[in-house]
Amino acid sequence: ASIGFNAISHYIKATNFGFSLPSDASITGIVVKIEKKETSGAFGGIAVDNSIKIVKANGTIGTTNKADTSTEYPTSDTVVTYGSSSDLWGETWSYSDINDVDFGVVFSAKEASTEQGVPPQSVTVSTDHINITVYYTSAYCSSSSSGSRYTLNGSCSFPGTLLDGIDANGANSTNSAILTVTSGVTLTVPAQQTLATGIIDLKGGGSIVIVKNG
Numbered sequence: 654a655s656i657g658f659n660a661i662s663h664y665i666k667a668t669n670f671g672f673s674l675p676s677d678a679s680i681t682g683i684v685v686k687i688e689k690k691e692t693s694g695a696f697g698g699i700a701v702d703n704s705i706k707i708v709k710a711n712g713t714i715g716t717t718n719k720a721d722t723s724t725e726y727p728t729s730d731t732v733v734t735y736g737s738s739s740d741l742w743g744e745t746w747s748y749s750d751i752n753d754v755d756f757g758v759v760f761s762a763k764e765a766s767t768e769q770g771v772p773p774q775s776v777t778v779s780t781d782h783i784n785i786t787v788y789y790t791s792a793y794c795s796s797s798s799s800g801s802r803y804t805l806n807g808s809c810s811f812p813g814t815l816l817d818g819i820d821a822n823g824a825n826s827t828n829s830a831i832l833t834v835t836s837g838v839t840l841t842v843p844a845q846q847t848l849a850t851g852i853i854d855l856k857g858g859g860s861i862v863i864v865k866n867g
Contacts, residue, residue, distance in 0.1 A: 665780060678790070730781055
């Protein structure tokens, strides 16, 4: 988009990211990454963010603006990150909001020269990629009331530290599964972990996938 002196571009709107979060997902944060650059016109020009906002499931635009209005855009393609794994952008989210085709992000840019030249400055803003990462927790990984036993009802990935604890507990337990994997469930574990015999109970078609790290 070409932007004249102190003008604001139209929104670029990106939606329909194809998320498929489980129904028990609790959203903890949203990260947006935008690859962008500026190309100044013949008489110069500076581009900065004007607005970076989330698009909600009903298609309306959120009120929280993540724009960096003071940093000039780079002159080569650069990915810039907005939000974090603990940033909800001022909204309350359900799994269905994230899965909705209207969920996404909009952004606009502004030409930010402090004094108008003759002829006036202009700048072109280019965008190649927009990526959204949604962070969430799931009850599939919550501990039971005993605090040391886990039941999986959906796909889940455990870190090695947790598996170490399961191994230790499992070695000391008698004929009882520390981890129950139910039908149609895939448990993903790091390849370097050795699971003690008898601590995982595969019920009705549950499976284990060993993932090689590094």
